[in-house]
Amino acid sequence: MARRMALEPTDAGSSDVGSVIAPQPTREILEPPAASSPNIAPERLTITLQRLEETARKRSKAKAATAAVSPPAKPRVPASSGTPTRTVIAAANRKLETFLREHGIEQYQLFPSNEFPTPFTRLPLFPPIRRTTARKAAQAEDWTVLHSRWDGGGVFKAGPALTIYDEDTLIGLLTLRSQRLTGPARLLPIPAPGSGTDPDDPVNVHTLYCLISQLETTIQGRTPKGGWGGRAIEKRRGSLNRLAAITLRFEQPKGANAFQGKAIRLFDIEYVSTKDESCYYIQIHPVVSAWLENYRTFLSLDLRRKLSSLGKALHRFLASQKSNASYSVLLSVLFEAIGVHCELRVVKRDAIGQLNRMRDEGFLHSYAIAGNGRSEPWKLTVLFREPGSVPTSAPLADTGHSPSC
Numbered sequence: 001m002a003r004r005m006a007l008e009p010t011d012a013g014s015s016d017v018g019s020v021i022a023p024q025p026t027r028e029i030l031e032p033p034a035a036s037s038p039n040i041a042p043e044r045l046t047i048t049l050q051r052l053e054e055t056a057r058k059r060s061k062a063k064a065a066t067a068a069v070s071p072p073a074k075p076r077v078p079a080s081s082g083t084p085t086r087t088v089i090a091a092a093n094r095k096l097e098t099f100l101r102e103h104g105i106e107q108y109q110l111f112p113s114n115e116f117p118t119p120f121t122r123l124p125l126f127p128p129i130r131r132t133t134a135r136k137a138a139q140a141e142d143w144t145v146l147h148s149r150w151d152g153g154g155v156f157k158a159g160p161a162l163t164i165y166d167e168d169t170l171i172g173l174l175t176l177r178s179q180r181l182t183g184p185a186r187l188l189p190i191p192a193p194g195s196g197t198d199p200d201d202p203v204n205v206h207t208l209y210c211l212i213s214q215l216e217t218t219i220q221g222r223t224p225k226g227g228w229g230g231r232a233i234e235k236r237r238g239s240l241n242r243l244a245a246i247t248l249r250f251e252q253p254k255g256a257n258a259f260q261g262k263a264i265r266l267f268d269i270e271y272v273s274t275k276d277e278s279c280y281y282i283q284i285h286p287v288v289s290a291w292l293e294n295y296r297t298f299l300s301l302d303l304r305r306k307l308s309s310l311g312k313a314l315h316r317f318l319a320s321q322k323s324n325a326s327y328s329v330l331l332s333v334l335f336e337a338i339g340v341h342c343e344l345r346v347v348k349r350d351a352i353g354q355l356n357r358m359r360d361e362g363f364l365h366s367y368a369i370a371g372n373g374r375s376e377p378w379k380l381t382v383l384f385r386e387p388g389s390v391p392t393s394a395p396l397a398d399t400g401h402s403p404s405c
Helices: 040-069 086-103 131-137 164-175 212-220 230-244 286-294 309-319 331-338 344-360
Strands: 003-006 028-031 106-109 115-117 155-158 179-184 202-211 247-250 263-265 267-273 278-284 296-298 326-330 364-370 379-384
Touching: 086 106, 086 179, 086 202, 086 278, 115 164, 115 286, 164 212, 164 230, 164 309, 202 212, 202 286, 212 230, 230 267, 278 286, 286 296, 296 309, 309 331, 309 344, 326 331, 331 344, 331 379, 344 364
Parallel strands: none
Antiparallel strands: 003 028, 106 179, 115 296, 155 247, 179 202, 202 278, 247 263, 267 278, 326 379, 364 379
């Protein structure tokens, strides 16, 4: 709306101080609003648009520069729902049964009870060390010697370095075994090495289908709320792949003379993928399958979950001697067999805490460590808990040394 105003005299604060301005007669005019001026509004709008365009150009250049130096984002590993996708495993099992019928392969249901191959219990195949240390300790040779008093003339390993974490993965897989297949080696779902010269000679293998999330739950004994995250799934999958890449060679394989000096893989895998899960068919090597039936040691998963990496290695070794009422071994010999090469005095101190836990959990009745570590080497003697016995409140005397040393 127009407004009325009077023209005022020119500003007296002008720089021309000496000039005299004649006053003008006051007169009233109608002046349109300033906003309606035909020149001011378009000019301001143009300036604003130019400023916004310049800001957008600067942001675009900054984003392009960041994208040029930043590495590409890693693909997201889908988190597990925590509940095995039964339809995936059921469908895979149906295909397997059809294959077995067509090829005349016999199958038997398995009921695992935490069996573990005894020949693995006294070898430094799974040392209780960090993965970074394991990588540094890995030798450049194709075959690494697994030194142990129980190596039967020599055991050699080829493949990536392993740790106790990988042993947990193997134990979880063995716990999930579901079927034993019997048939010609060349006709099995994954052709296996035969025990003789005739490829049609029957062999026995243990098999299973599993999801990575299912394997993780078996190992941990629990499923977190919301399922296992992508990091846990990816880490366990890496361990599974490391185990599948391992090859062993025994100079005197227990009960498997036909494989003397020959390569033995722990297992073979076939990958079945879905958009959310990784399902694997696992076929365990005939020799390892035979050990699980004839030369086996029972490991308690509940106890292992309460032990450190060193404790798990000690438990695995001692469990292989559980058929005896008592057992004695030099600490130096024991630590070599489980792959510990640190200073004995330091490892002994850590071992005492783990032996106490095994005693408190009922795995051991009591234990004693004799010797001084110098003129008389340290020697461990354990008494295994007898049926119906109650664990003692303290271990047998640790001659010359307290558990806190």
